[in-house]
Amino acid sequence: MANDKTPMQLIARGVLSENPIFRLALSMCPAVGISTTVMNGIMLGIAVLFVQVFSSVTISIFKNLIHPRIRIPTYTLTIATWVTVIDLVLAAYLPEAYAKMGIFVKLIVAFAIITMRLEMFACKEGVKDSFWDGLGMGIGFMVGMMVIGMVRELLGSGAILGYDVLGFKPLLFFILPSAGFFVVGLMMAFFNWIELYYKRSKGVQ
Amino acid sequence: MKNIITIVIRLTVSCLLAATVMGICFIFTSGAKKHNEHVQEQRVMYELLGFKAGAEIPSSMALHEVYRYVVTAGGKQTIAYVVPQGGGKEGSLFVSINLDGTMAAQKELPLSEAQALDAKARLAAVTAAAEPGATVIFADQTIVVTKDGKRIAYILGGKFQGFKTFVNVMLAVDPAFTILGLDVLEHEEDPGLGAEIDQDYFKNQFKGKPFEALKNIDVLKAPIPDDYLQALNGKVGEEDVQKFREQYKDKAVYALTGATISTRAVADGVKGIVTKFAYRINVLDKILKEQQLTVSF
Secondary structure (H helix, E strand, O other), X not given: OOOOOOHHHHHHHHHHHOOOOXXXXXXXXXXXXXXXXXXXXXXXXXXHHHHHHHHHHHHHHOOOOOOHHHHHHHHHHHHHHHHHHHHHHHHHHOHHHHXXXXXXXXXXXXXXXXXXXXXXXXXXXXXXXXXXXXXHHHHHHHHHXXXXXXXXXXXXXXXXXOEEOOOOOOOHHHHOHHHHHHHHHHXXXXXXXXXXXXXXXXXXX | OHHHHHHHHHHHHHHHHHHHHHHHHHHHHHHHHHHHHHHHHHHHHHHHOOOOOOOOOOOOEEEEEEEEEEEEEOOEEEEXXXXXXXOOOOOEEEEEEEOOOOEEEEEEEOOOHHHHOOHHHHHHHHHHHOOOOOEEEEEEEEEEXXXXXXXXXXXXXEEEEOOOOEEEEEEEEOOOOOEEEEEEXXXXXXXXXXXXXXXXXXXXXXXXXXXXXXXXXXXXXXXOOHHHHHHHOOOOOHHHHHHHHXXXXXXXXXXXXXXXXXXXXXXXXXXXXXXXXXXXHHHHHHHHHHOOOOEOO
């Protein structure tokens, strides 16, 4: 099954039409749990981006050597290896970034989105396409986390990126994990509505 | 059957491969990681003592490490301390104290302050000094800060249960056990809720709390008054900060919004660390005085 999309289309697909959070509805746990501020969203997004790209490329290189029966354990192993390597390298050479990102990096092992991209894409396609797909999915995830983080930070703590913009806290409820579901749900509806609107305007039913 | 064997072999090979990659990475990075942790610890320590990054540390100030061990021999426990020797002598003292606060044994250890920093060499020396056949377990270490030979502060480390896992903190207290500073080194509380314990406005609430107030510390479920919050965030002048500290020093700690359990855990944890330390250092001081041992602090 050859892939006929250009790198740009692969990236655009990850961000828009197959956005991991809003369209594929994967990795909802972090989306709901961590995205209380924009900064958290960006940090987790960067971490996921790296792990996704590295894992996609690795699996794509070794795709012919992986026994189909044990592909899921192999994916998990690959992701865990990359997470550990990134964790160690960050702790050793970028201690300041690690102080902020350390806790997020460790969370990634259990992310559904990465395993799913390996299963759906990287194990069938070439190395280059897998790289672009991983990049697109990573960016898509980051954008999703940032948008959710923005809504929750603004409504929950009245701030954006730590800067107080409203001067008061409108709804503390939005900081709590349960509010994450509401925000994600509304965002999904919004994305679907945009798609519908776009298709209608093009005259497609 | 053949299938199973291939699967087993392939999975084993992948695991070995992954282990090799992780192992190599660990070997290359562990040195730098340890170094970073050490630098970080030093920075936090000086910040707690009031020296911001880059500030000059007066040469009359000295740090002395005191190590505490639990020695078990024949069903009897003693607490052993390794303290740097004073009076111009190199080397450390091994002071062992019974649980009822009386002297058990004391010996000179051929360990200079620099050598004592190495955990392995220290443990070997303590084991040699203890009774034969005793089990020696490292408990904790405290740093006594002196200036011109007089004690100005203690630096304590400690761990306690937070809302989720352990919270690792470092504390500086003055000789009367008033808190000079608190820093949270490690925690895994909820982002946006309990994780606020590492924010300045929370940590600074503990600054200047006297020992008596800390013994009965309570958590108040109310929003922090605006003017106090400004002061805690360091947005007002030094004088005003002092004024607020004086005003609130005997009051309860304000709970973090939505994270009362984390707040209470930190308050109780800090209280535990300081009260236990106050008891221990008093016992140690008494023994040192009775036995007329000279130490470097």
